[in-house]
Amino acid sequence: MVRRSARRHLAPSKKRGKDPEPKGPASTPVIEPTLVRLGILGxxxxxxxxxxxxxxxxxxxLASEDYRVLARENRVRRVQSEPPRGRILDRNGKVLVGNRLSLSVTIDRQSLRGPRQQRRVLERLERVLDRPRSDLRSNLLNPAVSPYKPVPVANDVSRKDVTYLAENQEDFPGVGYELLPVRTYPEGPLAAHVLGYVGQISEEELKAPYFRSARPRYLGGDLIGKAGIERTYDRYLRGRPQMEKVIVNSGGEVTDRSVIRPEEPGRDLTLTLDAKIQRLSEKALASGIRAARAANYQAIGGGVTVMDPRTGGVVAMASYPTYDPGVLADGISTKEYGALGAATPNDPTDDKLLNRALQGQRPPGSTFKVVTAGAAMASGVASSSSYLGCPPSFTYGVTFNNWTSADMGSMGFARSLEVSCDTFYYALGARMEDTFGAKEPFQKYARRAGFGHVTGIDLPNEAAGRVPDRAWCNAIRKATDGAICPYGWVPGYTINMSTGQGDLIVTPLQMATTYAAIANGGKVWKPYLGSRLSVPGASGEGRVVRRFDTRVTARLPLEADELGVIRQGLVQVISGASGTAAGAFAGFPLDEFPLSGKTGTAELSATDSSLNDAWFLSYGPARSPKYVISVYVERAGHGGESAAPIAREIWEGIGGFNSTTDVTLARDSSG
Amino acid sequence: MATRDVFRGAVDRIGGEPVSARMARKAPIRHVDPTLLISAVALAAFGAVMIFSATESKQLQAGLDPGFFLKRQIVYAVVASVVLVIVSAVDYKHLRTAAAPLYIVGVAGLALVLTPLGTVTGGARRWFNLGFVTAQPSEIAKLGVIVAVGALLARRKGEVRSRDVMLCLAAVLLPMALIYLEPDLGTMMIFSALTGALLLIGGAKVRHFLVLLVLTVGATLAVLQMGLLEDYQLERITAFMDPTPNVQSEGYSPFQAKIAIASGGVKGKGIQDRNSQTSLDFIPEQHTDFIFTAVGEQLGFMGSSVLLVLFGLLIWRALRIAAMSRDLFGSLIASGIAAMWAFQVFVNIGMTVGIMPVTGIPLPFISFGGSSLLTNFACVGLLHNVHMRRFL
Known part of the structure; x- marks a missing residue:
């Protein structure tokens, strides 16, 4: 009843139909379609x-989770601080790389409002600090630093300047100062290539597996090891940065911050390196190269590796030319980097950053003959008592010449090494090729002795070298359209390799490793530098928390007598009457300090002997050698002439002998 | 009905019921709509809480009274409640005669706000600054237009001719033109929507709507062609259409709004969450136009649903009142109000969830603002007026 009357004006009015004249006062009922129209609206x-x-x-x-992530990204920022980086010590605890605090001026980018204010602040800073504005600017704009962290723009600022800045804060909005740790090198440029340097992590490095997989995560702006030991052991040296979670509002203002993880300083790393021998090696290498240049060789560079054959530990590693890591120490500016002359396609020789001891790949020349001898005896084509002739030339399809035109008669392994007879080894190479062919025992032995692959030393970017074999030959032939290996594998390649020539390339470190194996009775070590980590102490080495071990990667498959004839030959190279290094060691107290060694000359040009690389491998003293020294000088003529004197100078230093006076350089053409 | 038979000479009884009893039964005061009133008050309370949570942290950070906006809104609500009572007390039939003066006052307000009397905020001249409070005449004008157009159409009793439609359009286009000058695109859209609804209920024919549709499309194209829109207005619309908008500029607000609402999830983060988008002030204009983001983020899908249900309840009551009204004028007013609310709710929430472009339309009852709350409570009063007097 109520309801019906409530809809009075909506009462049926069908009978009125299409009456065009709505007549009567308000009491006339309204048409029903209003309800329909309300329905449409509803x-x-x-x-x-x-x-x-x-x-x-x-x-x-449904999509809430995705947006929750976006909301978190909106507000949560993680800010890391740099803990003091671990020091790097030599085997005696001498600090090679340390830290000092630098008074640095920083700018908080958050408090700079607009590019105009930024320019004005930089202009004033330029005047106060007397540093070029362009440098300050490029440091300020470093995209790698978190925007919630003040950016260091100038290091080693004077206290006076900082005081001035603090007193005139209103003119320098956002400018502050911090004591930042900076790398120091108490020994100067010593072992620069081994130690490496630090710098801010780059985009590519952030993506590299080493940095990507590390925990705690590396973040943009982190100071990391860019090369050498600093790079390999970065995870331990960096320490654990303090991690702070910061909540920001829409204006970027921090509303809350909490330390998620406290800071933990980096570990000190002790190396197998001996600073004294390192210094000795670098000095000897530099003076040897000076001498070679005085003798009109190009001598563009060289490398020395000193290794302990008993442990595989690297005692010294020098490369020439070198650089001063101090200029890169602060990790702020990258300008100095260019001055080091990174290798360019036009001038690959100018690379001061290249560590030639493990990155230089050259043919080893006659120093490789110990490998040929070992392979020949191990494969059975010769024995320790075998005698072969040493004719002026050896013909196997083509003719291979000895270094001398005289026939030196029949000889055993020891003498073949002493006089470095080429034809003796050509014959051995030919025998292995004839007997075994595609079984390639020579190549297999060479790989076992440490060639054709990286040694695995704890330094980045080690070169692998190459042991040419049939597979390589076929692959390169295909790749170069027959320019290299045009006829496929021919026995001549093996014959060439038997004297360390041809397509065989090795690094000085690989040579050191194989000579260490001869010296220690057959153990091919994985060389190493990092020996232990310690919690930083007040001075010297602190509490050791971790030791690094190395391992023997292979053993030379030689019997004692076989190893014996090789060793005997190496003794005679230095002390024998016609030893190829006898001249270089004339006057050296060999009775007191017996040495073994082998010269090598890699012939890179058939006609121009000045393009040859000079090698000298040696170990000593006596029967229980403590050091292996691998010396190599690029484009410096003969091993006995340019490389052996460098080794001699190092041995003198190790043995504590005075510098010799009467060096007569072996001016023969032996390898 | 047999009431006539019962009526034997004496006039003191109708249908066996004493006239006095009948009068008492039909008295307006006996026909209150509690659902309507409760849902309106609940919405206003809901809004006050959300305004507080959206402004608290920002106020605290600025060192100001965190309850500033809450207190203001409560004062507005009290004043608005008084207005509600007054509006519902006087029979709405008098509004038909008052329609013309009301309309003129509304238009005059809109014209005055364009003079230097109006205050410019954010590039738009929409407010009067009355010292302690600002008033937005376009809010009041909405009510004026509903009443005026309602009165016009009610006279036709459902028989709407083309010239009636034109008259209505003329009555609406004048305030719309003034609002365009402020400018306030959102309110213009509301005017269009409620005019459409009034014409629909008033009895306009299909052909009228077709012509209107053609005119609207033509006008839109002309506006775009002639560059009558401000750049930011165009950018808001293109940002809405663009699947990958620039979230740093025009797309920023809708993007942050969507993040806030969606990250609320089912249950929401709670009013107290200090790390919400709301607390960290990621959403511009949050206590006014983007107030729904606070609801969505802090109360989640459940809270959003409660709010939508409350709106649904309110609009359902408005449409029900339109259907029950004793005359067409009441139906028109009620349906106009219902359409206005529904449109505002859809466009406002729609823009925060990314299905409508960004326009400055407040969410009725929820957004901070005195004029808006006052108008909406007056609307509730008017609806209630119609409801109470449906038997008179």
């Missing part, structure tokens, strides 16, 4: 609400 409302509901369902129920 339907539109329902559709609109349905749309809102389904959209909310999608956003808040």
């Amino acid at each position: 339907l539109l409302v329902i559709i609109a609400f349905g749309a809102l509901f389904s959209r909310l369902w999608f956003l808040q129920v």
